Amino acid sequence: MEEEMRSAKWLAPVALITSSGAIAQSTPQDRSPDLNAAAADAQRQLRQTFTNLEFEDFGPAPLKGPLYQASAGGRILYYAPESEHIIFGAVYDSSGVNITALSQDQSARKRLSSLDKESALAIGPAGARQVVEFTDPDCPYCRALDRFWNSRAAAGKMVRRLIYFVTGIHPGAAAKAEHILCSKDPETAFRAIYSGHQPDQLLTCPDGAARLAKHGSAVKSVGLTGTPTLIIGEKIISGFAQGEIETQLEGISRKTQALGPPGP
Incomplete structure (x- = not known):
């Protein structure tokens, strides 16, 4: 409240x-x-x-x-x-x-159309269902959400996560987010940070700082007040609401099946 x-x-x-x-x-x-x-x-x-x-x-x-x-x-x-x-x-x-x-x-829908998707960190296969995710490296619920995605991936239920970092809540979030974006393998760095690993030295780079600034603009455009926040389909889900996430993903899956495979 x-x-x-x-x-x-x-x-x-x-x-x-x-x-x-x-x-x-x-x-x-x-x-x-x-x-x-x-x-x-x-x-x-x-x-x-x-x-x-x-x-x-x-x-x-x-x-x-x-x-x-x-x-x-x-x-x-x-x-x-x-x-x-x-x-x-x-x-x-x-x-x-x-x-x-x-x-x-x-x-x-309006907010999603205004997002700069090129600046997002993409994790997951390109053909999988797309999820927009606003996350904080120091948010415990964001880390729990990452474990949830990993368990779904292990079961063959892949999604493609378009990740934007929220850095205005925890003081160390910006440095960790920039480290991930500056890494040669950002996905591996992301998983390490979100599993609790603390590197001896956090990486910095102009490109990572620029992308992080764009993430800040995306956070303002969506009007977030907390993390994690997801956009699945056309629905905003605030917090790690596992049941709501699964229900939304299943609903999209049923719609896709009803529409049938894409045409040539």
């Missing part, structure tokens, strides 16, 4: 509420006849529209005025300027479609 609050400071000094906190009980002095009638109509419509859900409490929310959608740190949020509230949550339509997720996917 601290990351969320820092990423939203530009909006205004606001009070945060969660998606579950958006439905609140009204106080006795708020319960005028008109309000009671409007609330009864709204509650009836809610139950008729979302018939698969059971609702317990119902009443006015603290929000006032229009609600706007914004993006911060790769996440969609909603802002009510009149009451100065931010909502971090998901919006669903009457068909059960997650509108927030669709907006996040659309945002991911």
Whole structure:
């Protein structure tokens, strides 16, 4: 939550509420006849529209005025300027479609198209499914993610990782990332660093520094707040969420099979 609050400071000094906190009980002095009638109509419509859900409490929310959608740190949020509230949550339509997720996917597509893929460190066969990965050499979850990719590769489930280094979180990350990019065999150097090996001397070079600067630009363009962060297909996955990663990869695989092999 601290990351969320820092990423939203530009909006205004606001009070945060969660998606579950958006439905609140009204106080006795708020319960005028008109309000009671409007609330009864709204509650009836809610139950008729979302018939698969059971609702317990119902009443006015603290929000006032229009609600706007914004993006911060790769996440969609909603802002009510009149009451100065931010909502971090998901919006669903009457068909059960997650509108927030669709907006996040659309945002991911825009960001992915702006990435300089030539500057990325590519690990994995060229013909394998592509995954964009933002990582930090000193991030323990990033190292766990690397072990996960290695275990999938050992099982014959290869991906091609386009790696961008995030260097603004841990003080030693930039030097280790530049060492990897300057090595004669960057993939071997990457695996050594991520397995915990500490070289006696870290390499530096103009090309590595230049590529690392481009990685910094990519991090800003995507609006990252933490590592690891993945873009798989058109979806952004924050953190080492193994189940979500596997589900997304399987979903892409099913789509590929349904489409059939590429034409000549």
